Amino acid sequence: MVAAPLILVGCSSMDDNTEVGGGAEAKLGYKPEVRAVEKTKQEVNSISSSLLDWMGVKGKVTESGAAVSVCEAIDPDLTKYYTIHHPWSVYKLSKGTFDTAMQNLRERLPKHGWDITKDGETKSQARNPELVAVNRKTHHSVQIEWARERSGDLEELISVDVDSRCYRAPKGADL
DSSP, X not given: OOOOOOOOOOOOXXXXXXXXXXXXXXXXXXXXXXXXXXXXXXXXXXXXXXHHHHHTOOOEEOOOOOEEEEBTTTBTTOSSEEEEEEEEEEEOOOTTXXXXXXXXXXXXXXXXXXXXXXXXEOSSTTOOEEEEEEETTTOXXXXXXXXXXXXXXXXXXXXXXXXXXXXXXXXXXXX
């Protein structure tokens, strides 16, 4: 009796296209770019700075910076995929300038490559004005809310959340 040759079918090591559960690309609809975290943070901080400039108003701005966040769809444990999230707000504006800031964003976002996907009210009881936009070239998104109705004695403000798409950290990077 002659033994049939054994054919081995190998598996490559797990990478962004062979993750358990269908792969990062299949789940996200794009292949996550390998990017250094600091470079991506700087890019998101720059977007936030531009948004503040486009508002065209003066006020106080919260002091937070962009930070690494989880890419929930493919890496809830934040092991090698990440997004960058930058929440901030502007406050201490004089009456009337909140509306000016929102109107300036409506006009300036499209001029800088952003598609406004929502221009309406939040679903909250306050029904605050809200803008949501996506930059189709850089794939960043922004959610902007004029919190004019806030519970208690909280002053009104404009809150901004800038988010990147999912990226893959370079090998050896510490998330």
